[in-house]
Amino acid sequence: MTLNASHSAQLKSWVEAANDPLCPFPIQNLPMAIFSTSANLRKRAGVAIGDQVLDLEVLERSGLLPTGLVPNGLSPTPTAVFNRSSLNAFMALGPAVWSAVRSTISGELSKATSDWRLFSQLLTPLADAQLHMPVRVTGYTDFYASREHATNVGTLFRGAENALMANWLHMPIAYNGRASTVVVSGTAIKRPRGQIISADKPTPVFTASRKLDMELEMAALVGTANPMGDPVSVAQAQEMIFGFVLLNDWSARDIQVWEYQPLGPFLGKAFATTISPWVISREALEPFRVDGPQQDPQPLSYLRQSAPHNYAIQLQAQLNGQTITETNFKDIYWSSAQQLAHHTSGGCAMQTGDLLGSGTISGSQPGSMGSLLELTWNGEKPLTLENGDIRRFLEDGDRLSLTGYAQGEGYRIGFGEAAATILPAPSETG
Amino acid sequence: MTLNASHSAQLKSWVEAANDPLCPFPIQNLPMAIFSTSANLRKRAGVAIGDQVLDLEVLERSGLLPTGLVPNGLSPTPTAVFNRSSLNAFMALGPAVWSAVRSTISGELSKATSDWRLFSQLLTPLADAQLHMPVRVTGYTDFYASREHATNVGTLFRGAENALMANWLHMPIAYNGRASTVVVSGTAIKRPRGQIISADKPTPVFTASRKLDMELEMAALVGTANPMGDPVSVAQAQEMIFGFVLLNDWSARDIQVWEYQPLGPFLGKAFATTISPWVISREALEPFRVDGPQQDPQPLSYLRQSAPHNYAIQLQAQLNGQTITETNFKDIYWSSAQQLAHHTSGGCAMQTGDLLGSGTISGSQPGSMGSLLELTWNGEKPLTLENGDIRRFLEDGDRLSLTGYAQGEGYRIGFGEAAATILPAPSETG
Numbered sequence: 001m002t003l004n005a006s007h008s009a010q011l012k013s014w015v016e017a018a019n020d021p022l023c024p025f026p027i028q029n030l031p032m033a034i035f036s037t038s039a040n041l042r043k044r045a046g047v048a049i050g051d052q053v054l055d056l057e058v059l060e061r062s063g064l065l066p067t068g069l070v071p072n073g074l075s076p077t078p079t080a081v082f083n084r085s086s087l088n089a090f091m092a093l094g095p096a097v098w099s100a101v102r103s104t105i106s107g108e109l110s111k112a113t114s115d116w117r118l119f120s121q122l123l124t125p126l127a128d129a130q131l132h133m134p135v136r137v138t139g140y141t142d143f144y145a146s147r148e149h150a151t152n153v154g155t156l157f158r159g160a161e162n163a164l165m166a167n168w169l170h171m172p173i174a175y176n177g178r179a180s181t182v183v184v185s186g187t188a189i190k191r192p193r194g195q196i197i198s199a200d201k202p203t204p205v206f207t208a209s210r211k212l213d214m215e216l217e218m219a220a221l222v223g224t225a226n227p228m229g230d231p232v233s234v235a236q237a238q239e240m241i242f243g244f245v246l247l248n249d250w251s252a253r254d255i256q257v258w259e260y261q262p263l264g265p266f267l268g269k270a271f272a273t274t275i276s277p278w279v280i281s282r283e284a285l286e287p288f289r290v291d292g293p294q295q296d297p298q299p300l301s302y303l304r305q306s307a308p309h310n311y312a313i314q315l316q317a318q319l320n321g322q323t324i325t326e327t328n329f330k331d332i333y334w335s336s337a338q339q340l341a342h343h344t345s346g347g348c349a350m351q352t353g354d355l356l357g358s359g360t361i362s363g364s365q366p367g368s369m370g371s372l373l374e375l376t377w378n379g380e381k382p383l384t385l386e387n388g389d390i391r392r393f394l395e396d397g398d399r400l401s402l403t404g405y406a407q408g409e410g411y412r413i414g415f416g417e418a419a420a421t422i423l424p425a426p427s428e429t430g
Numbered sequence: 431m432t433l434n435a436s437h438s439a440q441l442k443s444w445v446e447a448a449n450d451p452l453c454p455f456p457i458q459n460l461p462m463a464i465f466s467t468s469a470n471l472r473k474r475a476g477v478a479i480g481d482q483v484l485d486l487e488v489l490e491r492s493g494l495l496p497t498g499l500v501p502n503g504l505s506p507t508p509t510a511v512f513n514r515s516s517l518n519a520f521m522a523l524g525p526a527v528w529s530a531v532r533s534t535i536s537g538e539l540s541k542a543t544s545d546w547r548l549f550s551q552l553l554t555p556l557a558d559a560q561l562h563m564p565v566r567v568t569g570y571t572d573f574y575a576s577r578e579h580a581t582n583v584g585t586l587f588r589g590a591e592n593a594l595m596a597n598w599l600h601m602p603i604a605y606n607g608r609a610s611t612v613v614v615s616g617t618a619i620k621r622p623r624g625q626i627i628s629a630d631k632p633t634p635v636f637t638a639s640r641k642l643d644m645e646l647e648m649a650a651l652v653g654t655a656n657p658m659g660d661p662v663s664v665a666q667a668q669e670m671i672f673g674f675v676l677l678n679d680w681s682a683r684d685i686q687v688w689e690y691q692p693l694g695p696f697l698g699k700a701f702a703t704t705i706s707p708w709v710i711s712r713e714a715l716e717p718f719r720v721d722g723p724q725q726d727p728q729p730l731s732y733l734r735q736s737a738p739h740n741y742a743i744q745l746q747a748q749l750n751g752q753t754i755t756e757t758n759f760k761d762i763y764w765s766s767a768q769q770l771a772h773h774t775s776g777g778c779a780m781q782t783g784d785l786l787g788s789g790t791i792s793g794s795q796p797g798s799m800g801s802l803l804e805l806t807w808n809g810e811k812p813l814t815l816e817n818g819d820i821r822r823f824l825e826d827g828d829r830l831s832l833t834g835y836a837q838g839e840g841y842r843i844g845f846g847e848a849a850a851t852i853l854p855a856p857s858e859t860g
Binding site: 138139144154157158165167170171173174175176177178179180181183190192193194195203204205206228229230231252255258259260261262263264265266267268270271272297300301302342343345346347348349350351354426 | 568569574584587588595597600601603604605606607608609610611613620622623624625633634635636658659660661682685688689690691692693694695696697698700701702727730731732772773775776777778779780781784856
């Protein structure tokens with residue numbers, strides 16, 4: 001994929017708000033979501049432009065979009081993909097269609113001579129749109145691909161001498177997460193109960209987690225599938241990726257530390273995972289591709305990449321409105337393309353809608369760590385917020401928000417927000 | 431659920447083959463599958479009776495089945511559930527409908543005065559039926575609930591002193607598996623490649639697994655869902671279970687041992703999982719409920735069960751036609767109901783189509799272990815087959831088959847077969 005007209009910093013939209021250099025949704029972005037409005041409760045696909053949502057269902061029905069080209073010619077009915085409650089049907093169509101649709105929308109929203117008065121009837125103010133889960137998540141895999149995070153957590157859980165395990169520099173380590181509890185930003189998160197062991201007692205109790213944590217991650221969404229038994233290369237994997245979202249891998253550290261041996265994280269992370277509603281296309285991020293950290297030792301051949309597959313994306317987490325960490329996706333050790341290629345390397349089938357969490361993204365500086373576990377060093381060094389509140393982990397009523405953007409010349413590719421408020425645990429009657 | 435007429439040992443069918451005491455599909459069984467025939471390629475639901483398959487799509491259309499009762503009254507069209515390519519829609523209807531449908535089918539296949547000549551037009555010989563995946567697997571969780579297996583594997587991977595970890599007797603340990611590669615019996619399994627480390631080399635190589643193993647398991651299929659944030663009790667969990675299948679959790683031990691720390695099994699098990707095509711309903715297994723092993727220490731209250739939830743099911747594995755292990759599901763330490771209740775205990779949402787592998791079922795006797803890893807003690811004690819072949823792990827061309835049955839008085843509840851042949855790994859060009 002190369003840079004084209006849709007990336008030009010000079011490109012402007014007749015939707016004026018999109019031309020503000022700080023607007024998260026300029027014409028260079030064009031992220032997709034599933035939305036509804038009070039006037040039309042049907043869930044359908046939309047594109048953000050400035051302070052508006054463009055209704056893709058109506059646009060597709062008008063015949064303006066090239067989705068009908070595949071696979072049944074121009075007949076719009078059998079192949080309509082934007083009248084669904086998820087983006088999966090569109091995602092399955094593949095990179096050529098993704099790109100053609102982006103190009104069409106970009107053209108319509110920018111051309112000076114467009115019949116934009118007609119077109120503007122397809123726009124709804126963002127403020128009036130309810131955003132839903134953008135995809136039907138068919139599988140959720142969470143990687144562990146930040147060297148800084150793996151080193152920090154390894155030190156806390158196993159001591160400095162066992163921090164980074166022998167396999168870590170050779171492959172992107174991951175576990176299968178729980179797809180059924182991936183929810184969209186704004187969904188409240190109930191504090192989980194679980195088995196927790198105290199240092200001073202030999203047996204666990206079943207109680208509410210006292211170490212509820214966030215994990216700041218990016219996630220790649222798989223668009224096109226590979227059949228079982230057919231691994232893909234890193235270059236092929238990159239082409240399979242439809243786009244990216246922000247992801248908060250909520251973690252109950254006290255449940256996790258008791259249950260995770262020997263089979264890995266389970267209920268400590270199964271209660272909820274939050275993603276942002278806007279899917280930023282891979283094409284929109286093309287100008288922000290950068291080399292990742294140098295990989296030493298050199299990866300085995302099936303993991304080698306001949307092009308940069310990292311992305312420079314500024315990320316931050318806010319707790320009750322105050323920034324508690326700032327980091328960047330560019331520092332992740334294993335790229336999403338490497339993660340996906342590794343995932344298929346033994347023959348695992350990937351499906352449209354697979355969600356690949358990058359792993360918590362921690363930088364090397366203080367204040368750049370992607371979890372409270374690291375920021376407070378497992379509660380030993382509490383954070384003091386500006387209003388005087390002290391936090392080791394999350395408390396009931398806390399609101400945690402992840403945001404991010406890629407900074408272009410005069411424009412920003414914004415990711416919106418992955419946020420949630422913490423609710424108390426269910427009552428202790430179970 | 432109590433025993434009713436459909437369990438009576440005296441009950442006979444006018445399908446004569448069903449009355450043979452060794453027939454796996456007597457009228458007391460009535461397992462469901464998804465099938466097609468050369469005369470009708472559409473995938474649809476069927477019930478096995480003797481040597482025949484009863485076409486449930488046609489039976490439902492005739493109005494004889496009570497599926498239309500829920501939720502839209504008797505209108506058959508909007509609620510037809512047996513004309514689908516999976517059983518999920520029927521499974522979602524819940525225990526009252528499952529039981530009513532079983533009762534109707536049992537009555538029709540047994541009554542002496544039935545117009546069975548008409549009814550018999552809905553039967554197809556099993557030999558002419560192609561069996562497909564019975565369910566759309568929405569999530570696959572694999573437990574580790576046999577104490578003997580956990581002790582054996584723990585000894586092999588970590589030494590006898592660290593065999594059974596401190597948490598094991600307090601909770602059903604599990605990991606999330608990969609749902610996209612759960613396949614039906616008969617699907618050939620390609621040997622995976624992956625990163626493998628040798629004792630004499632410091633860095634891994636990417637090559638075909640040399641330690642391809644089976645794991646003999648049962649699996650519970652979740653019928654009804656629970657919402658995120660709402661845990662269920664053991665008794666409620668039992669009611670959510672639609673039925674059981676045989677499950678082979680194929681495992682590449684050399685890939686697994688290198689990748690599994692600290693986040694658990696991933697690609698060593700993601701390449702394939704085989705299930706049997708016939709789903710045995712929980713109701714059919716009601717006469718075979720037994721107490722499991724005594725649990726000491728007593729489980730925490732959310733895991734306590736006030737009724738027996740284990741099942742006496744004889745299981746065996748055959749390698750190229752020769753029995754290599756015999757064991758019984760009754761010996762599993764944590765019941766499927768306990769596993770499911772634990773799964774929800776932190777608020778994880780379970781969905782129709784969730785597959786819960788029991789974990790490898792190993793007995794305490796030699797020859798009753800559920801994996802080659804244990805049977806050959808990681809290859810140290812090879813098996814010699816009757817034809818002189820020697821096996822440490824599976825070789826290309828091997829056929830591995832799991833079978834099982836519950837023995838009633840004068841009849842058997844058969845599970846059919848979960849079998850596959852091993853294909854060579856993809857060529858070494860990746």
